[in-house]
Amino acid sequence: MKVFIKTLGCPKNLIDSEVITGYILKGKNSITKDSSEADVIILNTCAFIQDAVRESVEEILYLSNLRGRLIVTGCLPQRFKKASRGCDFIVGLGRYDFWERLGRGNLPESCLLVSSNNYIFNDTNRVLLTPAHYAYLRIAEGCSNRCSYCIIPYIRGPYRSKKIKDIVTEAEYLRDAGVKEFILIAQDTTNYGIDIYGEYKLPEILQRLSTVDGVDWIRLLYAHPAHLTDDMIDIIRESKKIVKYIDLPIQHISNSILKSMRRKVTRERIEEIVKNLRTIPGMHIRSEVMVGYPGEGEKEFAELIDFLLSVKFDSLGLFKFSLEKEAPVHRDGTSSDLLSIEEIEERYDIIMEIARQLSYEHNCSLVGRTLRIIVDGLGEGRTQWQSPEIDGVVFFEGDARIGEFTNIKITNAEDFDLFGVTTDSFLHTRTSPS
Template sequence: MKARTLKKDKVNIITLGCSKNLVDSEVLSGQLKANDIDVAHENEVLDHNVVVVNTCGFIDKAKEESIQTILEQVELKRQGELDKVYVTGCLSERYRQDLESEIPEVDAWFGTMELPLILKKFEADYKAELLGERFLSTPQHYAYLKISEGCNRTCSFCAIPLMRGGHVSRPMEDLVKEAESLVKRGVKEIMLIAQELTYYGLDIYKRRALAELLDKLADVPGLEWIRLHYAYPNKFPMEVLEVMRRRPNICNYLDMPLQHASDPMLKAMKRQSTQKEMQELIDQIRATNPGICLRTTLITGFPGETREDVEDLKAFLIKNRFDRVGIFQYSHEENTSAYELKDNIPAAEKQRRAEEIMEVQQEISLEKNMEKIGQTLRVLIDKKEAGRYLGRTEFDSVEVDNEVVVQSDSALLPGDFVMVKITKAYDYDLEGVVVAE
């Protein structure tokens, strides 16, 4: 067993799930560092003695991964490699009572909003003056900015309100201050995240204030790209599009999860929109901002989904030719209203339908990428890998979207912006060569 009693604690934070969880881990890291506690994120050196697992409880696969990670850390503790294992995040928030009895070796469990309680375990104080001070676990040139917490929507499939509570917007001045702090540290791209961006401001300003926030963020010197994730289609604030069109450092990119296109499914999912209404919104968005990149996510295998529903969704994709599409297979979640329905579609059929839908999108994606051959696009370099540079256009977000393989005669660094002439296109990636601006 390792002798650790005289050594200062070193904390390793393991983050599972979405970018919102990642921001929570970064904030925790910043608070620990401010209290002179050594901290790492996804530490590969394995010289730590305390682990905090920030869990995801969104769907079955995410829950399984979270539990497996907890068990792995508990086993390291049993072997004497760790002194303490703490668990926080969505899974812990949702299933704490059950988990405490099933995995008693965990030293403490915390919910999603209990950062001060975690700090107490380290005899550390929450420092409110550290607004926006985070230990970035992303590359230095980009970061996520969480503008609100929780969600007031009642989508029948979604357990997020159970884990994150109701919608709470962060004040604009705090967000601008955090953005300024991030830019000073070298961040060039900020991705706005929330459970739902378009609800921003309704609680604290009594109005939808996303457009106003965007204008203020676009004024931050040195902020090259602002990207919008997770916009709900119902009552979408169209003034956001005007700001996007007017401000050059707001990416012409919108991530708007639609979840389905069949009216029976939309109604069963409690999405508060019909296909006709979504179509009108998409047409209006594209008319207002020609060339905008529209990303959406979909769910397949929802209870009662028929072949007709699947065909309707495929026809909707073919008609609208979204630039980017992600897909989830329906997960039957306790305490959601959809849990009262019979989960009547086998897992293998859910997967088959997801693959069928993505085959449609794959063809659309290839066609859209082929159209870019010969164009010169501004590309942000993310990394060098296997002797080649990988970057993204303003139409691509980190990890979920296309990459551009960049050829350059001169050395490039992560965070560099270069003009790239596209020479080749694939289903989900592009290739190009750097040209003089």
């Protein structure tokens, strides 16, 4: 069978698609990039907010008109647990039994399969869909935080950590396959280990990975500030060779909003964390905030703006509050303080302009420096401070091998991207990061 697979949503979904691809390629099948020639079309969907649901449904409508049999998987079927028009198969998360059958070419006529919310997840059977030199490493699945606005615990179940030895084995396997850059993910990476070891074990993961020869860069995404301890920051400091990028989603800074969001962290603690991280030379701190949360008045929004302008994260992501019916905020009545769509849009534009400014200032500070980058494509790469698909890239002139590190003198900066020229000869090989 020729199989086409399209992935929407976040890197967690991308890993799921990599696992599915592993099952497909175990059998007598191939992957095609052309959806119109596929015998089987797999759409891996996102559904955590209404916009994502809309995008998934639009894709289903488009793909259901093609000749291949359509399998819809991921968060959409896991959230709604019902058939969608035009789909031959509806498959929730963690249904490895179905993918195994598909790999063997043994498809039923049609089906509707979802999982219990604490399905066992397993990433060992993966075929990377990213370029060979970087990979996401999922250290846990699900989430037990139950932030008021979020339905991820409802879709993906409670927090389940992988075992340390399995994560290290997976990293070694990926390193042997050519991966140099590891992007650690989970819904909440700093909570790692608490469910199976009774204590936070992210420090141990970082320590163990930093001793794996050939692991050059580690990015830490989704580091929930409520669980980021000073000990963890010390370990990050000690692993100075490789961890230079942390994504710290704060969501807001007003204590009343943080409390209502059930983020279990205060403004004062967030300030302490940022101050502490800033003492680590070369550490890039990315954050993410939400605009338009119910009850975010002029005062709370002004507090958020002042904070962002004073703390100056190196990069910033943002999203708009979206009221989802399964979210705690929908049930506990806070939704009576909803902002209008126009107000949310206006606030989004204001914070987006701040995000642009912060990124531009950060990029300008790099002009004139020579930076080590990893080469993603012809004349394009990323510094240790640019995460794939999240931050900008470096465009450069000169020769460099894809998948290798090279040094680039930065000559120009734009809002999100950098420009430069190579300073290395073409035969640059793996060295320790600068």
